[in-house]
Amino acid sequence: MIIKRLAAVALAATMAFGMVACKKETTSTTLPEVRVSESGTVGDFNYTIRECELAKYQQQYFSERGFYIDALEQDDSPEFVFISCGKKDTSGYEIHVQDIKIDSSNNVTITVFEVEPAKGADTEKGEFYPAVEVSLMPWVESVTVVGFDGTVYKEAEM
Numbered sequence: 001m002i003i004k005r006l007a008a009v010a011l012a013a014t015m016a017f018g019m020v021a022c023k024k025e026t027t028s029t030t031l032p033e034v035r036v037s038e039s040g041t042v043g044d045f046n047y048t049i050r051e052c053e054l055a056k057y058q059q060q061y062f063s064e065r066g067f068y069i070d071a072l073e074q075d076d077s078p079e080f081v082f083i084s085c086g087k088k089d090t091s092g093y094e095i096h097v098q099d100i101k102i103d104s105s106n107n108v109t110i111t112v113f114e115v116e117p118a119k120g121a122d123t124e125k126g127e128f129y130p131a132v133e134v135s136l137m138p139w140v141e142s143v144t145v146v147g148f149d150g151t152v153y154k155e156a157e158m
Helices: 002-028
Strands: 039-042 045-053 066-071 079-084 088-090 094-102 107-115 125-128 130-137 142-147
Touching (some): 039 094, 045 094, 079 094, 079 107
Antiparallel strands (some): 039 045, 045 130, 066 079, 088 125
16 A cells, blocks of 8 residues: 555655656747748738848848848838847748838837857758748838847848
C-alpha cells in the first residue's frame, strides 16, 4: 500500500513539473498575433502580402532594417512596399506583417515583427535579406513601417 502511494505521489510530482516546464517554454517563445490575412481590404484599399526574395539591385538598400516603395509605370499598378529586417549572415530569419492601418488622410501604418532562427537550428552561412512585400491599391498618401516593439523602420534612400 505504501509503495502504491509513493508511486502515485511521484507520478503526480512528475506530471506537475512537466506542465510547469512546458508552460514556461511556450510563453517565452510566443510570437505576436497576426491580425491581417495574406490579402484583404483596409478602408478603401486592397492589399496583398507575400514573402519575397530581394533582387540583387534591391539588396543594396537593405544593409539595415528598412523599407522602400516602388511601383510600375502603369496607371493601374499597385504600390509595392518592400520591408526587410536587413542583411543577415545566416538563413532562418523571417519578417511578418502583423497589422495594417489606414487613417482618414490615406496614411498607412504597417506593423511588422521579426523572427530569429531558433537556438541550435540548422542554418546556412551567407548573405540573406529576409523581406516581405505589401502591395496596396490604389496608391496611398504615405507609408510608415514600425516594428511590434515600436521600432520605426527607416525608408531607404533610392
